[in-house]
Amino acid sequence: MSKITIVGGGLVGSLLAIFLAKRGHTVSVYERRGDPRKTDVYAGRSINLVVSHRGWTALRAAGVEVAVKQITVPVYASMMHDRDGKLNRVPYSIDNRAIYSVSRGELNRRLLSEAEQLPNVKLHFDHKCVDVDLETATCRFLPNGGEVIGVKADVVFGSDGAFSAVRAKMMLGRFTYSQEYIEHDYKEVAFPANADGTPKMDPQCLHIWPRRYYMMMGLANQDGGFTGTLFMPNTHTENAPGFDTVKTEEQARKFFAEHFADALPIVPDIVEQYMRNPQSSLAIIRCNPWTVNGKVALIGDAAHAIVPFYGEGMNAGYEDCKVLNDLLNEHGDDNWGHVLNAYGKARKPNGDAIADLSLRNFVEMRDLVADPKFLLRRKIEGHLQAKHPDQWLPLYSQVKFSDIQYKDAWREGLRHDRIMEEVLAIPGIEEKWESAEVEKRVMELVKAG
Amino acid sequence: MSKITIVGGGLVGSLLAIFLAKRGHTVSVYERRGDPRKTDVYAGRSINLVVSHRGWTALRAAGVEVAVKQITVPVYASMMHDRDGKLNRVPYSIDNRAIYSVSRGELNRRLLSEAEQLPNVKLHFDHKCVDVDLETATCRFLPNGGEVIGVKADVVFGSDGAFSAVRAKMMLGRFTYSQEYIEHDYKEVAFPANADGTPKMDPQCLHIWPRRYYMMMGLANQDGGFTGTLFMPNTHTENAPGFDTVKTEEQARKFFAEHFADALPIVPDIVEQYMRNPQSSLAIIRCNPWTVNGKVALIGDAAHAIVPFYGEGMNAGYEDCKVLNDLLNEHGDDNWGHVLNAYGKARKPNGDAIADLSLRNFVEMRDLVADPKFLLRRKIEGHLQAKHPDQWLPLYSQVKFSDIQYKDAWREGLRHDRIMEEVLAIPGIEEKWESAEVEKRVMELVKAG
Numbered sequence: 102m103s104k105i106t107i108v109g110g111g112l113v114g115s116l117l118a119i120f121l122a123k124r125g126h127t128v129s130v131y132e133r134r135g136d137p138r139k140t141d142v143y144a145g146r147s148i149n150l151v152v153s154h155r156g157w158t159a160l161r162a163a164g165v166e167v168a169v170k171q172i173t174v175p176v177y178a179s180m181m182h183d184r185d186g187k188l189n190r191v192p193y194s195i196d197n198r199a200i201y202s203v204s205r206g207e208l209n210r211r212l213l214s215e216a217e218q219l220p221n222v223k224l225h226f227d228h229k230c231v232d233v234d235l236e237t238a239t240c241r242f243l244p245n246g247g248e249v250i251g252v253k254a255d256v257v258f259g260s261d262g263a264f265s266a267v268r269a270k271m272m273l274g275r276f277t278y279s280q281e282y283i284e285h286d287y288k289e290v291a292f293p294a295n296a297d298g299t300p301k302m303d304p305q306c307l308h309i310w311p312r313r314y315y316m317m318m319g320l321a322n323q324d325g326g327f328t329g330t331l332f333m334p335n336t337h338t339e340n341a342p343g344f345d346t347v348k349t350e351e352q353a354r355k356f357f358a359e360h361f362a363d364a365l366p367i368v369p370d371i372v373e374q375y376m377r378n379p380q381s382s383l384a385i386i387r388c389n390p391w392t393v394n395g396k397v398a399l400i401g402d403a404a405h406a407i408v409p410f411y412g413e414g415m416n417a418g419y420e421d422c423k424v425l426n427d428l429l430n431e432h433g434d435d436n437w438g439h440v441l442n443a444y445g446k447a448r449k450p451n452g453d454a455i456a457d458l459s460l461r462n463f464v465e466m467r468d469l470v471a472d473p474k475f476l477l478r479r480k481i482e483g484h485l486q487a488k489h490p491d492q493w494l495p496l497y498s499q500v501k502f503s504d505i506q507y508k509d510a511w512r513e514g515l516r517h518d519r520i521m522e523e524v525l526a527i528p529g530i531e532e533k534w535e536s537a538e539v540e541k542r543v544m545e546l547v548k549a550g
Numbered sequence: 551m552s553k554i555t556i557v558g559g560g561l562v563g564s565l566l567a568i569f570l571a572k573r574g575h576t577v578s579v580y581e582r583r584g585d586p587r588k589t590d591v592y593a594g595r596s597i598n599l600v601v602s603h604r605g606w607t608a609l610r611a612a613g614v615e616v617a618v619k620q621i622t623v624p625v626y627a628s629m630m631h632d633r634d635g636k637l638n639r640v641p642y643s644i645d646n647r648a649i650y651s652v653s654r655g656e657l658n659r660r661l662l663s664e665a666e667q668l669p670n671v672k673l674h675f676d677h678k679c680v681d682v683d684l685e686t687a688t689c690r691f692l693p694n695g696g697e698v699i700g701v702k703a704d705v706v707f708g709s710d711g712a713f714s715a716v717r718a719k720m721m722l723g724r725f726t727y728s729q730e731y732i733e734h735d736y737k738e739v740a741f742p743a744n745a746d747g748t749p750k751m752d753p754q755c756l757h758i759w760p761r762r763y764y765m766m767m768g769l770a771n772q773d774g775g776f777t778g779t780l781f782m783p784n785t786h787t788e789n790a791p792g793f794d795t796v797k798t799e800e801q802a803r804k805f806f807a808e809h810f811a812d813a814l815p816i817v818p819d820i821v822e823q824y825m826r827n828p829q830s831s832l833a834i835i836r837c838n839p840w841t842v843n844g845k846v847a848l849i850g851d852a853a854h855a856i857v858p859f860y861g862e863g864m865n866a867g868y869e870d871c872k873v874l875n876d877l878l879n880e881h882g883d884d885n886w887g888h889v890l891n892a893y894g895k896a897r898k899p900n901g902d903a904i905a906d907l908s909l910r911n912f913v914e915m916r917d918l919v920a921d922p923k924f925l926l927r928r929k930i931e932g933h934l935q936a937k938h939p940d941q942w943l944p945l946y947s948q949v950k951f952s953d954i955q956y957k958d959a960w961r962e963g964l965r966h967d968r969i970m971e972e973v974l975a976i977p978g979i980e981e982k983w984e985s986a987e988v989e990k991r992v993m994e995l996v997k998a999g
Contacts, residue, residue, distance in 0.1 A: 275784075276731070279729075280725070280726065281727075282726060335724075382724050
């Protein structure tokens with residue numbers, strides 16, 4: 102059995118610790134921040150998360166599915182809020198499947214406690230990674246207010262997020278890397294529950310206020326409140342406001358009244374929150390290779406930070422852990438060089454695919470969900486899926502309700518786009534989308550490959 | 551007048567110091583390495599440089615054209631060496647224009663001495679930049695064996711190369727960045743002169759041994775020798791050897807005898823050099839923005855590290871300096887916020903274009919220059935240029951023999967590709983490329999835009 106250092110005790114680091122400790126390895130987790138069970142480390146800058154099918158697959162494999170399920174809220178549909186406050190509920194699947202909303206802090210706390218129960222896991226908070234020797238798998242940590250310590254291990258995992266210190270060290274070698282900020286930043290807005298603890302909106306929906314160039318969304322918490330997030334360009338354009346033109350309290354008041362009128366009664370202090378909460382940016386990070394020397398590996402956001410619009414960032418990281426665990430099952434626990442190499446090769450194309458898928462979903466969420474053609478396409482796809490479940494699984498279902506690899510889902514999704522483009526161009530499609538004629542045409546296109 | 555810190559005293563930093571000091575600014579240059587006039591800082595890992603038209607434009611504007619010309623060797627053509635040692639000379643232009651070979655060390659030493667003559671330039675060697683405060687334009691330097699010092703300025707330029715410390719600080723903010731290593735690494739090989747100091751090959755040619763998947767090139771030095779460079783994939787493929795399969799002395803001997811037979815008598819110790827010299831890698835670095843807070847700016851390789859196959863890396867950096875100087879002429883020397891912003895906006899698209907152009911030229915150099923179709927295209931383009939000099943300037947001439955912006959040259963080059971693809975597809979083009987019929991067809995395509 103091996104001595105493992107995990108740099109970063111967030112969502113992925115804590116699950117990875119559970120996986121590896123249950124295999125019998127000796128695991129030490131070093132986290133830069135304090136213990137989230139003692140202080141609120143995410144204050145005002147969190148986006149709620151959703152656990153999807155593949156996230157559950159990984160949590161189940163680690164034996165923590167039940168512990169996590171207790172703190173989630175199922176979400177069956179997106180609920181669109183138009184400018185007039187009119188609602189439109191669009192289910193995520195034809196068979197009543199759900200994704201599961203969870204607060205980042207809650208989930209992190211739960212997994213850390215699960216990890217800590219294992220005798221061969223040791224958690225160290227307030228330890229900043231200041232160096233990694235990639236040859237010897239030795240990390241150097243600076244404890245809060247202490248002296249630098251050196252920790253030698255057999256294997257080091259960098260699960261230290263988008264701004265990974267482990268990755269920074271790998272970057273000094275032959276390492277392909279890109280970071281790209283999207284134009285949109287975000288701010289958290291907390292939606293309170295009613296005084297009696299009941300929710301003010303349907304908690305089993307992801308609420309979206311799509312406004313084309315910007316948008317707000319809200320995901321339920323267990324306490325009846327919602328964590329809302331406003332996404333808006335950093336800099337305004339002729340088409341849309343930006344954080345740079347919504348700066349004063351007066352500008353913010355006008356902005357919310359004009360574009361999100363139905364949210365005002367639900368969040369009476371929305372302007373105060375807007376003025377108070379930090380503005381955060383969103384980056385896409387890609388790199389290669391994910392492992393070096395058969396001793397150091399990146400996992401989760403450290404390897405593939407993506408934009409949050411598919412709600413898959415955490416699920417992708419959990420799937421990383423699950424795949425690693427499967428490879429250890431296959432090749433044994435004393436064959437790290439081989440296992441890490443196979444892990445990187447298997448996961449890198451999927452990291453790229455979910456990065457692309459997430460950008461694509463941003464366009465859908467802020468824009469297309471308000472487009473009649475897009476809604477028609479959803480209906481057609483649902484109809485096809487119902488009639489030919491083995492031949493048509495909509496892209497969203499592949500990503501959220503299956504374990505199909507992201508890279509395969511992405512390829513299939515692009516094929517669906519080409520087919521649906523033809524279908525939506527059929528004259529009179531609005532009337533005859535359920536007809537045998539249309540179904541026959543689609544099936545021909547599907548078979549043509 | 552302003553207080554300027556230049557981080558990095560290489561090719562671009564030293565020229566920038568001259569430009570800014572001549573305007574009256576107080577300039578301090580901090581270089582990580584020692585003084586190249588005292589020690590050989592480039593030992594065994596240098597690729598010779600060529601000064602092209604736009605490089606001269608910048609050097610002239612800085613008043614150092616004559617000083618630099620003295621240490622260069624004009625190069626009028628490329629000389630291809632095939633596997634049998636057969637030579638084929640291909641001039642760079644139809645009007646006998648030259649690029650100018652120069653050793654990196656020589657040029658750096660010359661420019662540092664030119665800069666040092668200016669009373670308002672101060673050079674500091676062995677000073678490593680360990681931090682930059684982007685808000686206050688304050689750098690912290692660690693002198694060799696000394697204590698960290700803080701240096702506050704009005705403006706900081708990062709001309710500290712591909713692995714820029716200034717850029718590393720900018721990366722922590724909202725900053726788009728990518729680094730990409732190409733598969734090919736390189737090794738330097740020194741070609742000696744004859745005993746009497748005369749060169750063993752035509753010094754007025756860039757010598758190329760194109761071998762499709764790898765290549766060697768040689769550029770003349772003033773001492774009658776050549777600086778040669780072998781470019782080869784890091785890892786072998788089924789098509790070609792790689793540095794990983796040419797490792798032992800025996801493998802190297804076999805490799806050079808098989809693929810570069812005519813170089814062996816010229817460089818008798820080529821195998822010993824191969825075994826001794828370090829293997830270096832080649833990265834393309836792109837980032838955005840190049841300036842921050844109207845106080846800190848990247849310039850040269852720090853902003854746009856490219857592969858060396860167009861010989862334009864230094865020229866691009868020199869053009870950065872010239873454009874900055876022009877903007878200071880236009881907007882005045884007390885308007886840095888405006889000038890730096892305009893500088894970044896003007897130069898970034900050109901940095902991207904020369905990065906793309908350089909990758910493209912790698913394919914030409916190692917591969918196409920041995921292709922009859924490509925050589926025919928060159929002849930056709932020369933013919934067109936001779937007959938319609940105002941309507942057809944080959945891409946190479948735009949890049950090397952003009953001040954046309956890289957971005958415009960790149961666009962025009964892609965247009966040329968489309969036109970030439972049609973022309974080369976004309977049946978019997980090999981026989982009738984000089985005919986009026988072909989000329990008419992091309993001119994129609996040119997006018998069609």
